[in-house]
Amino acid sequence: MRVSALSPSNSAGGLTILLLLLDFIAPAATVKHENFKTCSQSGFCRRNRAFADHALAPESNWVSPYEIKENTLLLQNGILTAEILKTVPGRTEKVVLPLNINFQKNGAVRVTIDELKRTKGDIVLRGESKARKERYNEAERWALVPGWDVRDDKVVYDNQKGQITLTFGPELKYKAIITVYPFNVKFERDGETHVVLNDRGLMNVEHWRAQPPEPEEGKEKSPEDLDGGWDETFGGNTDTKPRGPEAVAMDISFPGYEYVFGIPSHATSLSLKTTRGGEGAYEEPYRLFNADVFEYIVDSPMTLYGSIPFMQAHRKGSSVGVLWLNAAETWVDVVKEKKTKTDTKTHWVSEAGQLDVWVFLGPNPSTLYKTYGELTGFTKMPPTFAIAYHQCRWNYVSEDDVRDVDRKLDKHNIPYDVIWLDIEYSDNKRYFLFDKLAFKHPESMMKNIEKTERKVVLINDPHIKNTNDYHVVEELKSKDLAVKDKSSEIYEGWCWPGSSHWIDTFNPAAIEWWKSLFQLDKFKGTAKNTFFWNDMNEPSVFNGPETTMPKDNLHFGNWEHRDVHNVYGMTFMNATHQALEARDIGKGKTQRSFVLTRAFFAGAQRIGAMWTGDNEAKWEHLQAALPMLLSQGIAGFPFSGADVGGFFGNPSNELLTRWYQSGIWYPFFRAHAHIDSKRREPYVAGDPYTGIIRDAIRLRYTLLPAWYTAFHRASKDGMPIIRPNFVVHPDDEEGFAIDDQTYIGDTGLLVKPVVAEGVDKVDFYLADDEVYYDYWTHKIYQGKGRKDYSAPLDTIPILMRGGHIIPRRDRHRRSSGLMKHDPFTLVLVLNKRGHAMGFFYHDDGESFDYKQGAYINRQFMYNGSLKTLTSRDLHKDRAAGAAYKKVAKALQVEKIVIVGASNSLDITALAKGKSKAKALLVEEDDGKIKEWEASLSYTAAADKDHADILVIKNTKLKIGNDWTVYLEQVGGEKDTPKDEL
Numbered sequence: 001m002r003v004s005a006l007s008p009s010n011s012a013g014g015l016t017i018l019l020l021l022l023d024f025i026a027p028a029a030t031v032k033h034e035n036f037k038t039c040s041q042s043g044f045c046r047r048n049r050a051f052a053d054h055a056l057a058p059e060s061n062w063v064s065p066y067e068i069k070e071n072t073l074l075l076q077n078g079i080l081t082a083e084i085l086k087t088v089p090g091r092t093e094k095v096v097l098p099l100n101i102n103f104q105k106n107g108a109v110r111v112t113i114d115e116l117k118r119t120k121g122d123i124v125l126r127g128e129s130k131a132r133k134e135r136y137n138e139a140e141r142w143a144l145v146p147g148w149d150v151r152d153d154k155v156v157y158d159n160q161k162g163q164i165t166l167t168f169g170p171e172l173k174y175k176a177i178i179t180v181y182p183f184n185v186k187f188e189r190d191g192e193t194h195v196v197l198n199d200r201g202l203m204n205v206e207h208w209r210a211q212p213p214e215p216e217e218g219k220e221k222s223p224e225d226l227d228g229g230w231d232e233t234f235g236g237n238t239d240t241k242p243r244g245p246e247a248v249a250m251d252i253s254f255p256g257y258e259y260v261f262g263i264p265s266h267a268t269s270l271s272l273k274t275t276r277g278g279e280g281a282y283e284e285p286y287r288l289f290n291a292d293v294f295e296y297i298v299d300s301p302m303t304l305y306g307s308i309p310f311m312q313a314h315r316k317g318s319s320v321g322v323l324w325l326n327a328a329e330t331w332v333d334v335v336k337e338k339k340t341k342t343d344t345k346t347h348w349v350s351e352a353g354q355l356d357v358w359v360f361l362g363p364n365p366s367t368l369y370k371t372y373g374e375l376t377g378f379t380k381m382p383p384t385f386a387i388a389y390h391q392c393r394w395n396y397v398s399e400d401d402v403r404d405v406d407r408k409l410d411k412h413n414i415p416y417d418v419i420w421l422d423i424e425y426s427d428n429k430r431y432f433l434f435d436k437l438a439f440k441h442p443e444s445m446m447k448n449i450e451k452t453e454r455k456v457v458l459i460n461d462p463h464i465k466n467t468n469d470y471h472v473v474e475e476l477k478s479k480d481l482a483v484k485d486k487s488s489e490i491y492e493g494w495c496w497p498g499s500s501h502w503i504d505t506f507n508p509a510a511i512e513w514w515k516s517l518f519q520l521d522k523f524k525g526t527a528k529n530t531f532f533w534n535d536m537n538e539p540s541v542f543n544g545p546e547t548t549m550p551k552d553n554l555h556f557g558n559w560e561h562r563d564v565h566n567v568y569g570m571t572f573m574n575a576t577h578q579a580l581e582a583r584d585i586g587k588g589k590t591q592r593s594f595v596l597t598r599a600f601f602a603g604a605q606r607i608g609a610m611w612t613g614d615n616e617a618k619w620e621h622l623q624a625a626l627p628m629l630l631s632q633g634i635a636g637f638p639f640s641g642a643d644v645g646g647f648f649g650n651p652s653n654e655l656l657t658r659w660y661q662s663g664i665w666y667p668f669f670r671a672h673a674h675i676d677s678k679r680r681e682p683y684v685a686g687d688p689y690t691g692i693i694r695d696a697i698r699l700r701y702t703l704l705p706a707w708y709t710a711f712h713r714a715s716k717d718g719m720p721i722i723r724p725n726f727v728v729h730p731d732d733e734e735g736f737a738i739d740d741q742t743y744i745g746d747t748g749l750l751v752k753p754v755v756a757e758g759v760d761k762v763d764f765y766l767a768d769d770e771v772y773y774d775y776w777t778h779k780i781y782q783g784k785g786r787k788d789y790s791a792p793l794d795t796i797p798i799l800m801r802g803g804h805i806i807p808r809r810d811r812h813r814r815s816s817g818l819m820k821h822d823p824f825t826l827v828l829v830l831n832k833r834g835h836a837m838g839f840f841y842h843d844d845g846e847s848f849d850y851k852q853g854a855y856i857n858r859q860f861m862y863n864g865s866l867k868t869l870t871s872r873d874l875h876k877d878r879a880a881g882a883a884y885k886k887v888a889k890a891l892q893v894e895k896i897v898i899v900g901a902s903n904s905l906d907i908t909a910l911a912k913g914k915s916k917a918k919a920l921l922v923e924e925d926d927g928k929i930k931e932w933e934a935s936l937s938y939t940a941a942a943d944k945d946h947a948d949i950l951v952i953k954n955t956k957l958k959i960g961n962d963w964t965v966y967l968e969q970v971g972g973e974k975d976t977p978k979d980e981l
Contacts, residue, residue, distance in 0.1 A: 035235065036293065036302065036546050039285055043228015044206075044247035045331045048349040049285075051249075052202050052333070064201030067181035068099065073164065078103045078151030080166065084113060084183055086207060095207040101176065101185075103152040106371050107169035109176060110325075111185065111197060113248070113355040115207060123208045126230070129242030130488050131554060136353040136563035139327045142570055143603040145377045174361050187320075189361045193255050194320045195313075197357060202251035202347055205355060211244060237545035240486060240552045242560075248355040251347045252322055254313035258342035259726070259736045262311040262321070263288060263332055264631040265612065267298040267624045270724055270739035272311075275301060275333045285331040285347075290566050290599045292540035292547045294614040295648050298624040305538060305613045306600035307566040308635040312368065313344060316731045319365045321372060323358035323602060326350040327567040351551075352562050365634075365727045366719060372636055373718030377606035379639050381715045383592045384845030385417040385455050386609065386639075387707050388816040389697050390670035391681065392420030392457075398438040399445045402456075405681060406449065410814055412683040414694045415701050417815045419449065420457045420533065420670070429497035430470050431460050432517055434525045442525030453817020455529045457596070461536040462505070462572045465497030472517065476501055481510040483561070486552040493541040493549060502539055502549065505571040506564065507556035511578060518579035528585035531594040532576050537569035538599045569599020570607070577607040591846050596668070600637065609639040609668045617646030617677070622659050623755040627739040629666055633720030634727065639711075641668030650678050653689045654757065654793065660693045661796045662753035664700040665742060667707075667721045692794050698812055699796065703744075705807040705824060705840065710745025712841035712857075721745055729767035738765055746839055748804030748829060749775070752789070752797045760792045764799060771802040771832050773899050778947040800899065802831035805838025805860045810895070820845065823894035824959055826860060826869075834864020834904030839874075842888065842959065853880020856888060856960040864904030867967040869896065871957070885960035893957040896965065901938070901950035905967060910938035910950070919952050923963035 039045040055062040065087040072083040079102050086095035096116040103109055114135055117123055121133045140148075156167040162180040175188040184198040197203075211230050229245030231238055254260065260272045263286055274281040282300075288307035296304055309324040311332075324330065333347040358375065362368050391409065396402050402419055409416050427433035434442045449456055464473045464482075476482050477490060483502040485491040490501055504510050520526055541549045551562035561568070573595055580593035595608035604610065612628050615621040625642035632640040644663035645651050651659065660682070663669050673680055682693040700707075710721045720727060723743040725735035741752035741764060750772065752762045763786045766772060772781040774789075775798035781787045791797045800806070806827040813819045828836045843855035857874040875881030901907055910917060918933040934955050941948040957963050 036291060037234060039287075039331055041234060042329070042331070043232050044245065044351045045285065045349055046228060047245070048202075048204055048247060048249045048347075049333070051204055052251075052347055055201055062201055064182035064184075064198060064203060066097070066183040066198070066203055068178070068183055070159075070162075070180055073159065075155060075157045075166070078153055078155055080155075080157075080164075083116075086205065088207070095205070097205055101166075102149070103155050103166070103168045103176075104375075105150045105152045106374055107174055107361055108371050108375060109168070109187070109359045111355075111357045111359070113205060115205060115354075117208050118243075123243065124210065125242040126211060126244065127240055127242055129240070129486060129552070130558050131242050131486075131552070131560045132558045132563075133243070135246065136327065136559055137356075138557075138559070139325050139353065139356065139567060142327075142567045142574070143325060143601060144375050145603075145606070148375050169361070187359050187361055189318075189363060194257075194318065194361060195322065195359050196253040196255065197250060197359075199253035200251045200345060202249060203355075204247065204249040206245040206247045208244060208246070235545050237550060239545070239550065239562075242486075242552065243352075246352050247349060248326070248353065249347065249349040250355060250357065251345060252357070253346070254320065254344045256341050257313035257315045257318075257320075257344050258336060259315065260311055260313045260334060260344050260346070262308070262631060262635045264308050264635050264637075265304040265306045265628060266301055266631075267296055267304065267612075267628060268300060269737070270627045270630050271737040272334050273301075274336050276335050285333045285349075288330040288332070288566060289546075290538040290548075290569055292536065292538050295616055296613065298620050305598045306569065306604075306610060308600070308602045308632075308637060309348075310372065310602060310635045311346065312365075312634055314365070314726055314730070314736060316733050317363075319362040319368045319730065321360040321362075321368050323360075323372065323376070324348050324350070325356040325358060325602070326353045327564050327601065328352040328562055329565060352560070365730055366717070369634070369636070369718035369720070376603045376636055378716065378718050379605040379637070379711065379714045380607065381592070381850065382609070382639065382711060383594055384704070384708060384816050384820075385453075386594045387667065387711065388417035388669070388704065389415060389700060390418040390420060390457070390668075391416045392422070392670055393673040393677070393679070394422035394675040395424035396421055397424055399441065402445055403448065406454070408681065408683050410452075412690060412694060413812070414682050414697055415812065415814055415816075416454070416697070417817070418455045418457055418531075420459075420672075422459050422675075423461075423496055424675075425458060428465075430465050430467070430472070432472055432523050439525070443527065446525070446527035446529055450527065450529045453815045455531055455594075457531045457533050457594070458526070459533045459535055460576065461495070461534065462502050462539055463493070463495040463497065463500035463536065463541075464503060466492060466499040466501055467497070473501060475513065476503060479509065479513060481507055481513055483549065484554040486550070486554065488554060491549065491553050494543040495536060495540060503572070503575075504556050505568070505575045506559070510556070511575045514575040515579040515582045518576075518583055520583060520585065528583070528591065532580065533596045534569070534573050534576055535598050537572045537597060539568055539572075567601045569597060570601040570604045573597040573600070573604060573607050590848055592848065602636065605637040605639065609641070610637060611640065611668060611670065612642040614647045615643050617649035617651035617655060619655060619755065619757050621646050622655065622662060623740075625662065625666070626742060626753065626755075630720070630722060630724045630739055630742060633667075633722055634724070636718060638714050638721040639667050641666040641670055643670065643672040645671050645673060645680055647672055648674050648677070651680065653685045656680060656685060657689050657692050657793060658754050660696045662755060664696050664796075665722060665744065665751050665753065667711075669700060688794065695794075696796060701812070701816065701819070702808050702810055703749075703806070704816055704819070705809055705842070706745060706747045706749075708845075709807065709839055709841040710747070713745065713839070725765065725767055732767040735765060735767045741765065743801075746804070747806045748801035749806065750799040750801060754791050754797065760790065762789050762791050762797045763787060764789055764797070771900065771903075772799040773802070773829060773947050774798070775800055778899060778941075778949060780945055780947055800827075800829040802829055802900065802903075803836055804829050805836050805862065807838065807840045816845075821890060823892045825895045825897060826893055828862050828869065828896065828898045830862070830864060830898065830900040830903040832903065836862040840959070842891070843884075849884075853877040854884040854887070856881070856884065858959070862898075862904075867904060869965040869967075871961065871963050873962060881960075885958075888960055889958060891959045893955050893959055896952040896955055898950040898952075900947040902941075902948050905950070907938060907948065907950070910936070911940050920966040920968075921955060921957060921963065922966065923957055923961050925958060925961050
């Protein structure tokens with residue numbers, strides 16, 4: 001959500017400040033670059049880039065000034081500790097930097113470097129600051145899961161001639177080779193180097209020292225005291241930096257890797273570009289600094305709303321990754337050096353905190369994501385409604401407006417699950433209070449929406465209006481739960497309400513208080529079908545530097561805001577998440593939360609969903625959305641979406657239609673629009689657009705079982721829900737950079753949305769020689785390479801890869817909740833050998849009973865040689881699974897569709913019109929075996945370029961039972977198995 005006029009403030013001078021702000025926040029054609037720093041305007045980035053230029057200059061003969069003090073080395077309980085000494089020109093005393101290398105049982109390695117003086121508090125703060133003296137070391141509290149520290153107790157240590165080798169990990173297949181001087185660490189797998197820390201000697205820990213006097217006239221400052229290390233001014237705000245310069249930097253190299261991905265969020269390609277200039281390259285580093293960047297530009301390394309400092313390097317046969325665990329402002333340079341092979345060399349720089357790097361050695365994408373998820377957590381299992389269609393704009397202005405939208409969507413047979421209310425629902429921007437005129441009876445509104453199993457989402461931001469007669473701000477002040485300024489007074493800034501204070505959600509007491517505000521008997525008008533949206537939580541401060549709060553503000557524990565900036569939004573999201581799960585909804589029940597956030601950090605995937613912020617109704621923003629969401633997925637946060645239709649502006653009917661056809665493939669699927677945009681609910685466009693959009697949304701609902709199954713896998717092993725080509729085909733070098741098409745979970749569905757104006761065809765890239773079928777016409781596509789696909793406006797480009805089984809629900813309802821008793825269809829997409837396999841997961845979609853085993857988890861396998869389709873139980877607790885199967889006993893498979901039937905079956909008889917062939921169905925139900933027959937319906941292929949279709953009707957197989965479907969009667973005698981699935 002973004003810019004309009006601010007509400008009047010009750011504070012003195014409010015009108016004057018408001019007038020000064022209007023130019024800053026007025027709608028603009030695009031982002032105002034002058035409001036956000038470049039690297040050259042950020043002192044610590046500028047210093048470290050200059051440092052890198054000096055170190056890498058051919059004439060410099062640079063040697064990194066860091067070395068390990070060998071007699072301090074100690075390996076104990078899976079942790080290597082030592083002291084690193086930093087030599088400072090002109091000083092005899094060396095700076096002591098404690099080193100800690102933590103080896104985890106799963107093969108992940110953590111390298112932390114701190115500063116002894118600061119850890120001991122042996123420094124003097126500038127001014128009268130009450131800030132902490134240590135480097136921030138609590139990012140792990142938010143980013144990593146409880147119990148993450150599972151040490152490798154079998155590390156083998158070898159120290160020879162200034163080189164320490166540690167062998168570790170599963171089957172002792174990894175090595176960390178540490179050079180004492182100059183300090184660096186090489187990580188090997190299978191005898192080959194994959195990651196190197198301080199490879200180019202760019203490590204830089206800015207040690208504490210007192211501020212030097214200004215040099216005499218005619219003399220230059222020492223390189224150690226370049227400008228920007230002390231007071232720094234930008235946009236009229238002066239950052240006092242009480243600890244002085246304290247940046248940390250490290251170069252991280254990936255030898256033999258040409259492609260690197262990750263570090264979202266940026267509106268750029270999936271494959272990260274180089275950042276040191278040249279054709280097609282950026283001049284600026286990628287910036288990670290959560291910021292309210294409205295109407296952001298695309299194809300840019302500029303910072304956006306959230307930050308995940310995880311980078312993946314990939315090549316044929318290998319995937320590795322690093323997590324730069326630092327919550328301060330961070331810049332990342334990417335350089336690719338091509339010799340006989342390409343090496344990617346990155347340079348990471350953060351303003352503050354300890355140097356904290358995690359290394360993951362793969363060896364493949366799935367292992368990498370699982371290992372990363374074991375540390376930062378996997379995406380939470382969402383309630384079912386959360387993955388359906390969400391209808392939103394800023395703003396639905398009244399109860400009558402909500403009722404009208406709800407009614408018209410039903411009238412046009414357009415399903416939806418959630419309607420959203422932006423800030424105008426609140427009483428004069430006072431959260432937790434409904435506007436008394438526009439929303440007189442919110443309880444009735446909630447009940448009306450609940451009749452069709454639908455939900456309402458309300459916005460709640462971290463800024464609290466500073467005004468009289470408002471219980472929330474009064475409690476915030478009296479309980480001392482707000483963010484403080486550098487003088488330890490409650491910080492006052494400006495946001496939507498005008499004068500505002502910010503809740504400090506690093507404070508456990510603030511979280512407990514926040515939780516109390518959401519109780520249904522306290523937040524009058526809300527109900528159990530009310531959920532929440534956290535916006536502006538970067539945090540956005542309209543009159544602050546770079547539209548956020550000053551870095552020398554103070555949080556709980558007296559950590560400076562500079563230390564925790566990138567994790568603040570996640571702490572606020574966490575407080576809301578806890579509040580929803582703590583709500584008393586009656587009868588002792590607990591329901592899963594749903595929270596949407598704009599700002600995020602590593603680990604936020606455990607809490608809810610994110611969206612890409614304030615995009616525009618332009619084709620280039622539609623094009624940018626999929627690469628951005630693919631990047632989120634491989635960085636561990638797959639529950640992601642982009643505003644369908646574009647937030648700012650007015651899309652043409654063609655753009656809106658194509659955006660819906662693309663948006664149904666976003667894990668989080670929401671339409672949203674700015675308050676000044678024209679109404680654009682799906683029914684507004686009129687025919688043929690409304691009908692085409694309705695069909696797209698219905699397709700999303702049809703495939704909800706497949707989406708939910710994909711979410712389940714993501715919640716267990718971190719596999720992205722939408723997957724780029726290199727994840728599905730990790731050895732296909734031609735496809736590593738492809739980011740305009742995606743696979744959906746384990747379904748084999750390959751989609752390539754139309755994202756350009758006036759286009760009526762796309763070219764799919766097929767990475768293998770497997771058979772693919774058009775989802776709509778069953779046309780066959782085969783052979784590695786580009787394939788033309790006709791895509792007029794009413795067609796969504798979808799291919800089905802052979803070898804998969806797709807679960808669907810084919811009956812159209814008004815919401816997902818009304819579908820919960822509907823039967824399923826299984827679509828078998830046979831591969832060249834006549835086989836297929838798929839997965840299905842189901843639970844009640846709302847409670848936490850699945851954690852006690854109340855779920856169905858099945859594997860379907862079709863063996864073309866045996867002509868059998870079997871359903872196998874994957875439940876880990878058979879007793880708990882059996883209990884839930886009784887609850888879900890009414891759920892059935894009503895139809896089985898076999899695409900490419902002749903790849904497995906002799907369909908001669910069927911092709912001649914002998915349609916009385918039967919399928920034998922054998923099901924085990926409560927320990928009893930029962931058999932029956934179902935009829936078959938056959939559709940011959942239109943020609944050799946299309947597949948034939950066999951449908952088994954009225955199967956009435958229970959979705960949770962073990963069963964087998966035998967098709968021998970179709971092909972005559974039972975064949976001898978020729979190969980395995």
